[in-house]
Amino acid sequence: MGGCTMAAELRMGPAVGELLSSPSCGLNNHSPTLYRPLCRHLFASPTHNPLHANSTQKANGIRRHLNRRILPPRPLVIASSQRDCPQNDAAPIAPPLPPSSAESSNAAPPAGASAAQLSRRQALIAAGAAAGTGLAPAALRHRPGLTAAESVSDGEPAAIAALRERVSAFTLSNGMRWLVLERHNAPVIACHTYADVGASVEVAGQTGIAHLLEHMAFKGTARVGTTDPRREAQLLDSIDEVFYSMRDAEASGNSARVSKLRDEFARLLAAAEQLAVPNEYGSILARQGGVGLNAATSQDNTEYYVSLPANKLELWMALESGRFIAPVFRQLYNEKEVVKEERRLRVDNSPYGRFSEEFARVAFAGAPYGRPVIGYPGDLEALGRREVDAFFARHYRPDTLTCAVAGDVDPTTVQRLAEKYFGPWRPFSPDPRAAAELRAAAAIAGEWPQAQGPKEVRASLPANPFYMEGYLRPPSSSPLDPSLSVLCDVLSSGRTSRLFRRLVVPGKLLSVDAAESFPGDQMATLLLLYGIPKPGSSTEDVASLLHSELDSLLSQPLTEDELLPAKKSAKAGLLEAFGSNRAMARLLCEYEATTGSWANLLQEPDKIQAVAPNDIQAVARRLFRPDNRVAGHVSMGPFDGFSVSAPSM
Known part of the structure; x- marks a missing residue:
C-alpha cells in the first residue's frame, strides 16, 4: 500500500489528484514544518478520558454524565510532598489516572482537551463545559421563528427542536456515514472523523x-509528503525487505548478519x-487557516479532527479522503521510535504508568482491555509495514468510518463533495466483518459481566501512596448505564458529592475520585474509585x-435531593454543547x-431524569461486591516488582 504509488493514485481518483496538484494547496511551496504528529502524554492533564490523564473524566462535577467522549474536566494534580499539596479551595488534589488512550497533536489542545476514552455522557458534559454556559441559546436565536424567550425559557425544547432541524444525515453507497450540522453564525467549520477502530481490535x-x-495517518499520500513518489516507493519496499530479513536474523541469533543489515537499513x-x-x-491545512489538527486513539476508537474556514471544506475532503483511501506509510520505522520513546516516558519511566498497565492486565486477564493502547515494547519492535498494511486494510473501511461537519456549511454541498471524494472508495479487504462486530464477538455476554475476583495488585514505587479499586460493570450499551452514570456522579462529582464531603472535607483523605468507565466503554469495563491517603495513613x-x-x-437509599445536581447537569451539558462546532461534530x-443514530444524543437528559433512588441502590448492590472487585495498592519505596493475589472475601 505505502509503496505502490501508481495504485495509490488510482485509488485516490482524478478528483483528489487534481485538487491536490493545484497551487492553492501549496504542494509546490514547501514551508517550514508547522505540524509534528507526536503523541501527547499518556498522563497529561485531563482533557478527555476515563482514566488517564487522558483523563477527561470529569468535567464540571456532575457534568460527567453525558461526557463520554469530548473535552474534559479539571487537570490532575499529583502532589509530590505534603507541602506541595494545594491548601486552598480552588482545586482539590486528584490522584493519577491510568493511561487509556493516546493523542497526537500539532499544537497545545484547547483548555480542557485531552485524549482519553470517555463515556458518551461524559463526553457530552465535557463538551458542554468546553462550549461555555449560555452559548447554546444565544447561538440559536438568529433562527427564523425562534424567539429569545423560547430560546432561554427552560431552553431545552426550543434548542433541541432547532438542533433536530439543523442536522442532516446521509450514507454513501459504500457504507460511510455522514452528518452535517448547519450553524451559520460564523464562517468556520469543524470536521471530525470517527474510526470504529481502537486498540481492542x-x-x-x-x-x-x-x-x-x-x-501514520499524518504522513501523507503519494501526492502529499514526498518530492519523488516513484523513487520513494522503491526505497520503502527495499526498507521493508531489509527490516524483515533483519528480524529473521535476530530470531535465528545470526549477529553478524544483523549488524550488516542494520547498516543497510x-x-x-x-x-x-x-x-x-x-x-x-x-x-497544508495550517497555511489555509486550519487549527486544532489532532487525533486520539483509545481502546474503542480512533478520532481525527480539525477546524477550518468554511471555504476550505473541499480541501479537507480531498486531504481526508487521500489519507484513508491511498495512504503512504512513509517514515514508519522512524515513527516507531517516536512511539517507543513515548512509551518509555509515559509508562516505563512513570511509576503510576507501570502500575496502571499492570492493574488493567490483571483486571482484564486475556481480554482486549487488558492490553495497553500504546502497545508492549516487544510488539512495537516487531511491527513492520506488512503488519500495518494488513491491519489498515482490514479495519479502515468506509463502513467503519463516520464523519461530521458542523458550522457554516450547506448539507447538499457536503453530500456532493463526499460523493466526489469518498464515494469511489471500496474496501481493500473482502472481509465484511466491521470492527464493531469483532468487538461484539469478544464482549462478555449477558447484561452483567460475570465476576472475576476478588483480585489484588500491590507494588512499592518511588511515588506517593495511592489506592484504586475497580468494579466490573456492563458496557455503555446496557440499559443500566444511566443509573451507573448517576451513581458515579453522586459519589464523586464535585465538592457536594458524597465521597468528597465525607472523606476529603473532614481531612480523612487527601483526595478521592471516581471514573465511570475504564479503560473503555464498549465492552464490559470497570467503574473505578481511587484516592490518596493523608500523611501517616496507608492505602489499607x-x-x-x-x-x-x-x-x-x-444500606441507606439516596434522596431525590442527592440526584438533583446530576439531573440538572445532564440538561445543561447538552444545551451548552450546542455552542461549539467541535463539540457537536464529535458528539x-x-x-x-456507537448507538446507531445521532438522535439518541437528544435522549440523554430524559434517560438521566428517569433514574430514581431505588435504581441507584439496585445497581450499587450488583456492582459493589467483594467478588467483583480488583484492588490496587501503591506504597512508597523502591520498585521490586508487582504482587498479584486473590484475597479471601
Whole structure:
C-alpha cells in the first residue's frame, strides 16, 4: 500500500489528484514544518478520558454524565510532598489516572482537551463545559421563528427542536456515514472523523498498531509528503525487505548478519528521508487557516479532527479522503521510535504508568482491555509495514468510518463533495466483518459481566501512596448505564458529592475520585474509585474508608435531593454543547457510530431524569461486591516488582 504509488493514485481518483496538484494547496511551496504528529502524554492533564490523564473524566462535577467522549474536566494534580499539596479551595488534589488512550497533536489542545476514552455522557458534559454556559441559546436565536424567550425559557425544547432541524444525515453507497450540522453564525467549520477502530481490535503480538496507525495517518499520500513518489516507493519496499530479513536474523541469533543489515537499513532510511517532506499534511491545512489538527486513539476508537474556514471544506475532503483511501506509510520505522520513546516516558519511566498497565492486565486477564493502547515494547519492535498494511486494510473501511461537519456549511454541498471524494472508495479487504462486530464477538455476554475476583495488585514505587479499586460493570450499551452514570456522579462529582464531603472535607483523605468507565466503554469495563491517603495513613486505610461509604450507600437509599445536581447537569451539558462546532461534530459522530443514530444524543437528559433512588441502590448492590472487585495498592519505596493475589472475601 505505502509503496505502490501508481495504485495509490488510482485509488485516490482524478478528483483528489487534481485538487491536490493545484497551487492553492501549496504542494509546490514547501514551508517550514508547522505540524509534528507526536503523541501527547499518556498522563497529561485531563482533557478527555476515563482514566488517564487522558483523563477527561470529569468535567464540571456532575457534568460527567453525558461526557463520554469530548473535552474534559479539571487537570490532575499529583502532589509530590505534603507541602506541595494545594491548601486552598480552588482545586482539590486528584490522584493519577491510568493511561487509556493516546493523542497526537500539532499544537497545545484547547483548555480542557485531552485524549482519553470517555463515556458518551461524559463526553457530552465535557463538551458542554468546553462550549461555555449560555452559548447554546444565544447561538440559536438568529433562527427564523425562534424567539429569545423560547430560546432561554427552560431552553431545552426550543434548542433541541432547532438542533433536530439543523442536522442532516446521509450514507454513501459504500457504507460511510455522514452528518452535517448547519450553524451559520460564523464562517468556520469543524470536521471530525470517527474510526470504529481502537486498540481492542488488535490481535495478541501486535499491540500498539492502532495507535501507530493514527500517527501514520499524518504522513501523507503519494501526492502529499514526498518530492519523488516513484523513487520513494522503491526505497520503502527495499526498507521493508531489509527490516524483515533483519528480524529473521535476530530470531535465528545470526549477529553478524544483523549488524550488516542494520547498516543497510540505516542507509535506506536516510535515503528515503531525503525525499520526504516533513509534516506536509498539517502544513497544508495550517497555511489555509486550519487549527486544532489532532487525533486520539483509545481502546474503542480512533478520532481525527480539525477546524477550518468554511471555504476550505473541499480541501479537507480531498486531504481526508487521500489519507484513508491511498495512504503512504512513509517514515514508519522512524515513527516507531517516536512511539517507543513515548512509551518509555509515559509508562516505563512513570511509576503510576507501570502500575496502571499492570492493574488493567490483571483486571482484564486475556481480554482486549487488558492490553495497553500504546502497545508492549516487544510488539512495537516487531511491527513492520506488512503488519500495518494488513491491519489498515482490514479495519479502515468506509463502513467503519463516520464523519461530521458542523458550522457554516450547506448539507447538499457536503453530500456532493463526499460523493466526489469518498464515494469511489471500496474496501481493500473482502472481509465484511466491521470492527464493531469483532468487538461484539469478544464482549462478555449477558447484561452483567460475570465476576472475576476478588483480585489484588500491590507494588512499592518511588511515588506517593495511592489506592484504586475497580468494579466490573456492563458496557455503555446496557440499559443500566444511566443509573451507573448517576451513581458515579453522586459519589464523586464535585465538592457536594458524597465521597468528597465525607472523606476529603473532614481531612480523612487527601483526595478521592471516581471514573465511570475504564479503560473503555464498549465492552464490559470497570467503574473505578481511587484516592490518596493523608500523611501517616496507608492505602489499607483508604480502602477501609471507601468500603465504609459504599456500605452506607447500600444500606441507606439516596434522596431525590442527592440526584438533583446530576439531573440538572445532564440538561445543561447538552444545551451548552450546542455552542461549539467541535463539540457537536464529535458528539454527532460518536452517537451515530456507537448507538446507531445521532438522535439518541437528544435522549440523554430524559434517560438521566428517569433514574430514581431505588435504581441507584439496585445497581450499587450488583456492582459493589467483594467478588467483583480488583484492588490496587501503591506504597512508597523502591520498585521490586508487582504482587498479584486473590484475597479471601
